[in-house]
Amino acid sequence: MRDLGAFAFLRRRSRALAALAAWSLLPAAQTFLLGYGLARALDDGFLAGRTGVGLGWLAAAAAGAAAGAFGTGRVHRAVGALAEPLRDQLVREVVARGLHRAVRAGRPDGGTADVSRLTHQVEIARDSFAGLILVLQMFLCTAAGALAGLAWLAPVLLPFVLGPLALALAVFCWSLRPLARRQRAVLVADEALADAFGATVAGLRDVTAAGAEERTAAGVAARVDAELAAALALGRWGAVRVVAVAIGGHLPVLLLLFLGPWLLRNGVTPGGLLGALTFVTQALLPALQALIGGIGSAGTRLAVVLTRLRGDPLPPDGPSPDGPSPDGPPQDAPPLAAGRRARAPRANAVELRGVTFAYGGRATPVLDGVDLAVPAGQHLAVVGPSGAGKSTLAALAAGLLAPRAGQVRLCGEPVAGRGAAELAALRVLIPQEAYVFGGSVADNLGCLHPGPPGDAALLAAAGAVGAGELVDRLGGPGGTVDPAALSAGERQLIALARAFLSTAPVVLLDEATCHLDPAAEARAERAFAARPGGTLVVIAHRISSARRAERVLVLDGADLLTGTPRELLTRSALFRDLAAGWSDPAGAPGDADGVDPVPGAGLAYHRGEVVAHRSLRKP
Structure with missing residues (x-):
């Protein structure tokens, strides 16, 4: 969006960022005291026979947990001070862009895709942004506290934790681009499905009048299938997250346990080894899971949603590598009204x-x-x-x-x-x-034709049934039809031209x-x-x-x-x-077929209806 670069947006909210960083020190201290306090309680307290010292270190770890909880609450408030302005700015941008597109397209009520952006995607962006900030803050605080604690306990422990952690982050970063593409496909399919449902619901009468139920159902079903295929592809790439968590969170535990005897012989105390396992299992592993889950879902959603909210066009038509295209029905979907040319009539x-x-x-x-x-x-x-x-x-x-x-x-x-x-x-x-719907003249006249009939055929059909002058007055095939502005006779002329242009033999x-x-x-x-x-x-x-x-x-x-x-x-x-009651003055002036259209005085009505005026005799 305009001026919505990440750094520019965050730089304008430096005070909220400073508050976030300051309050993050308390969760980092909690992580440090969790493993370090447990190690000191074991080495300096319980194993040394000093129970009071051990209990004191455990109390310090508990106090750190309380301080971390207090700091986490303040962190959430700081994150809210960042996320709410983002939502407000996105709403303003979406409304402005949607109105511009609607006015340019001559559709002042907007479109269902704009509704999806405003009500669904803006909330996704706000929630994803807040979640991304939280998981990044938690991981950085946890990693800083845990790695500082490992270095303080025994520097030899660092490679066995830091190495797998770095490898896990590298694997996960490699998967981010494909994840973003799949996430984009899900959102594009969601927009297409919203448009399809909106157009179908708004045009149910048109669909029924045109006999296009099967084609419409096929088009909507194709978009549902496209969204399902995109979601399944996103889920398959989610398996990479499991691999990254296993490398960064579970592999260090196996290394520490397998190399435990060697570490104890090389200066690592039992408390230091226990503290290292605590840092990995109770701090780094949950933080890594949250980071990978948050960036893999919230981060990719945020990147894709911000791109969509900027009004970037949909990807070109064509099947995606993971499923059918969300931008249209399958190629074998039946065309409008018939699905084929009318068959030759029999006897x-x-x-x-x-x-x-x-x-x-x-x-x-x-x-x-x-x-x-x-x-x-x-x-x-x-x-x-x-x-x-x-x-x-x-x-x-x-x-x-x-x-x-x-x-x-x-x-x-x-x-x-x-x-x-x-x-x-x-x-x-x-x-x-006669049923006439809002739209172009071509849409009204050609809706019963199996395919686009062309302007020449449209004009020929209109001229044949006497609607040529009306079509010209409306602006030709590209003109706009307003049903409320047409008389009953004009609506009948449009319906007659529509029927004449159809391929139905009856x-x-x-x-x-x-x-x-x-x-x-x-x-x-x-x-x-x-x-x-x-x-x-x-x-x-x-x-x-x-x-x-x-x-x-x-x-x-x-x-x-x-x-x-x-x-x-x-x-x-x-x-x-x-x-x-009908006279037949042959060649009467202005009479198209030699039949006087004025009924006799004996009929009940005087407009030419076929209505009996008295009891009728049997043949």
């Missing part, structure tokens, strides 16, 4: 066999024993009074509802048991209330053009009907939609009748009543 694009459905176990079925076959490439319109089951039929065909009995097939494939991504590859359903429009004028509705439906190999099923909002279709399905309670519009005028009383 019937939509097929219902004996389908029965009811909303509730004891409710009267909305659809009962329905058989329906829509050949590939056909344009079918579904009409009927409100509550006849038109939207239910569309939801069943799309696989959003499961029938109580019977079977639903899309392109020859059973719908039951298929995941969202598989269904998205076969069909796209646009409901009456398109289900459940009154998806009800907020468009008749000319715009006709243009959109003709565009879908002309898609090569595409099948269009329209839940008709206006009777003009039914008259444009190749075939019409009339839902009238238990009766279900299909045929061409002309055939149904003679075979279905309901269809005749629905069409009766």
Whole structure:
């Protein structure tokens, strides 16, 4: 971070460092008296027959322990005077950098990685810094007291303790760089996982609307696996710490015991040998374990976290030597919405066999024993009074509802048991209330496409369904979509362009053009009907939609009748009543399809809805 070099930071807090050094003298004296007092108590007291002298030296060692405890408490206060200013400075830096990145990226609410830095990594830095200072202080005080005691007791003891200790420190220092790399990988994976979870939670509706559950789950799972792999790699390198502790803490004990007779013959007293073993087992070994554990964890975490908090970029994409990359899903993760191009449709694009459905176990079925076959490439319109089951039929065909009995097939494939991504590859359903999310125009139009479709394809799809002018007004493919600023009709145009751009062979429009004028509705439906190999099923909002279709399905309670519009005028009383309020002034000015969009006065509504105005006759 800016001006956050270790020496510069510590130099600005010289008073806290001076207090830390002064209070550290008491723990150092405790260590010295621990081994030296025990040696003198044995040599000058108990072995010499002077019990009082021995007890006096033991009392001195106890007094040193009390003084060391008092000094340790003051040391913790001095460490707090260093750690808290560090946290405050880190918080200021992270907030400033996060706001700068957010403003530059046009995302004023920041990002989940910034939240991870502020709430998680700053605390890691504060705790790691305090722990590092404490273990360094303890080791230096303990080593100073122990080595001074060994030199005072018998200088010949020093090589057998100091040599293994130096070797242990050398081995541990050699492992610090790999440990830091692995620790960095853990933190990077943590940030990536936080971003993945944040984006997934915030975009659950988008994921569901795009049929991207499997791809999203695969991406999050890859980041979880990456964090696990990084943690396991860090754990493997932790074995080096065990080796270093064995060299520096356990090897001197073995040497002193093995060479004990030789040492006693060369001037070392029994008390001196006991004091040396006490220095090693009760002082140096715990201090070395704390130092290696503290620097190996707190030290590497501190170095890596400070680097991350400085805003350094993530490492380049690609697998790490110890596991999968945390920066993205595996290469074989399924792409958005489909996982593959839509398969070629078979004889019937939509097929219902004996389908029965009811909303509730004891409710009267909305659809009962329905058989329906829509050949590939056909344009079918579904009409009927409100509550006849038109939207239910569309939801069943799309696989959003499961029938109580019977079977639903899309392109020859059973719908039951298929995941969202598989269904998205076969069909796209646009409901009456079109879903549009905040983001770019390209994101909204291309979210059902298996891959980036390109600007030309986006503009062509928008132009085909009549959304070209809207896309231009929004700034083209790179423009920003604000759902709240769009009218209901404009949201429907975006949803229609999205469906047109998908590779699904079956398109289900459940009154998806009800907020468009008749000319715009006709243009959109003709565009879908002309898609090569595409099948269009329209839940008709206006009777003009039914008259444009190749075939019409009339839902009238238990009766279900299909045929061409002309055939149904003679075979279905309901269809005749629905069409009766519509005039057909051929070539009427401004009329896109030769059908007058204004209903007759006898209908219940005057916006062109397909709603019966009186009791209907059976065929």
